[in-house]
Amino acid sequence: MSSYNNSNQPVVPSAREALNKFKMEAASEVGVNLKQGYNGDLTSREAGSVGGQMVKKMIEAYENSMQ
Secondary structure, eight states, X not given: OOOOOOOOOOSSGGGHHHXXXXXXXXXXXXXXXXXXXXXXXXXXXXXXXXXHHHHXXXXXXXXXXXX
């Protein structure tokens, strides 16, 4: 039995709006046209590029905070 729970919910619920803004900014930077709501029509490549850009920016922010 697995205790893994993929609820796809932010750990801090009040951060939802900021996370959505962050996602839209990342999508814009990589040229993916996201819309509010359902984006299931994106290709795997497009969705992956948005997620990859978000991770890249998070790592960059963390590295900058260490200086």
